Amino acid sequence: MTGILVLAGTPIGDVRDAPPRLAEELAGADVVAAEDTRRLRRLTQALGVAPAGRVVSYFEGNESARTPELVEELAGGARVLLVTDAGMPSVSDPGYRLVAAAVERGVRVTAVPGPSAVLTALALSGLPVDRFCFEGFLPRKAGERLTRLRDVAEERRTLVYFESPHRVDDTLAAMAEVFGADRRGGGCRELTKTYEEVKRGGLGELAAWAGEGVRGEITVVVEGAPDRGPDEIGAEELVRRVRTREEAGERRKEAIAAVAAQAGVPKRDVFDAVVAAKNAGARGPEGDSKGSA
Structure with missing residues (x-):
């Protein structure tokens, strides 16, 4: 009998948002694959739980090499728990390769639902939520970033992006250039943390805000293109x-x-x-x- 792969959501800021099942899975898994084992240690201490199984690292640098190892563990009957630093695995985080390999091998995959920066920012933005698309991180190079933005310039659904504090000013300036300075947006910073901030306004205004310097991880929400005939x-x-x-x-x-x-x-x-x-x-x-x- 094969094992089971469990994808577990972790808090995006406030540890009290951890789903109750997370502690149970951490205590009962045969293998815990973590994006950052040091952050996992801090999380388990905060939850008051000690993993009984083996803890291994699973991050972008070793994802390709470690995936076959974990699949063999699963094929042998192990219960493998995958956690990333914040939010759900696979959503701009490691996980997709492991899920695809497990599915191909006939291994059952399930999840412990948890916090999501995408949905949290979308709900707080004040922009339409009935239809949206998640675009992840934009390319670092300016030309590639502009090309990606131009590809969705006429997208009518609300757009959601992740961005680092070091590039968010350039990203918002590029968005104002491609989408228009008046297109509405929201800059969601440090979600669920002590200094949470949601800045709403036109993209030009948001670019000026980011240009003054912002800290923490940012989720950017952008209004869809106007419905023009x-x-x-x-x-x-x-x-x-x-x-x-x-x-x-x-x-x-x-x-x-x-x-x-x-x-x-x-x-x-x-x-x-x-x-x-x-x-x-x-x-x-x-x-x-x-x-x-």
Whole structure:
């Protein structure tokens, strides 16, 4: 008989938010795989529990190598508990590889639900919560970050991001540039901790706030794009979007297709707008070709 893999949520700030079952699982697991064994030790001390099983590290640096070892433990009948530093494993944390490998091996996978920074920030933001998407961490390089943001510039669902205090000012400035300074957002800092702060306002205002220096882990929530019909998106705007994508390295054909899909218009309309803009740029103010006598 195979064992069972248990994914356990851990507090994102206040240790009192730990689910009651977490202590039971920590005490009863054959193996506890922790993202940071030192943080696990502090957590178990706060909960007043001592793991009876073996404790091993499971973090980004050794995830690939340790996954097969843990799968063999599971195949042999072990109960393996996976915990990360805060929140649910696999959500921008180690865990996905182990879950996928366990499922492929036919091992049962279950979870101890716990706190989530994504849902907590979403609920506190004051933005629509009926439809949302989680985008995790943005790329560190400025160009890649802008490209990723442009990909969701017309996303109508509320967006949720994780960010570090060292990059949040650059990230919010990039969001204000791509989404617009007036697009509403929320910067959620140190959730559930003593100095919890939720800053709400336009992205331009949030960028200025972050530029003054913020501490702690940040969850950024951004309002979705306004629900505009194709008729509301003029030819100039379509051309601007194509040019933005071309400047980011996309070929014109792919850029036109992506802009058409986002705007909800035929590709031919976008193509015609680009051609018209090109032709207009090749003519002088009176309609004559540039450079003509």
